Amino acid sequence: MPPGGRQVLGADLGVVDHAACAGEEPELFFHGDPGAIALAKRICGRCPVREACLARSIANDERYGVFGGLTADERQELQGRRAAA
Template sequence: MRTIVGTPSGTPAATSKPRPSCAGADPELFFAHALSTLQIERAKAICATCPLMASCLDGALERGEEYGVWGGLTEDERSSLKRRAARGHIASAA
């Protein structure tokens, strides 16, 4: 079974660090092969409550995550964000 976030076995999670809202959630909600609109809405609702949402999205963009909901965005939304950012960099370089 795929996990989203975990701690090494036998290691208690540090209480001073924020925990992602997806910890303990069913990974299929975020990574099902064909996400339904309801699954996407439920995954995004979990992301919206997460103190690590921005860093999750940044990490997904850096790693080139192709599938699933990361940082509150679907793969299509992340692709669109990358395209807009690339156009912005090209325009600012001219």
């Protein structure tokens, strides 16, 4: 499997270099503190590759961290809503 997990169809992963989190400490996105989660989500909110990041985290079944502006619990809830639809 390539670094970062498997590819997501339709996602231009070459733009990951332009992710808003590129210059941030990775630990911020895996911290359980509510303040850190809020900051990570704000960073994701201004990210040009947010949707690709979210799609890749769901495809790779990421169980920790903030990806695409959502926590693991929020991603799981989103998947549940999509499955129910």
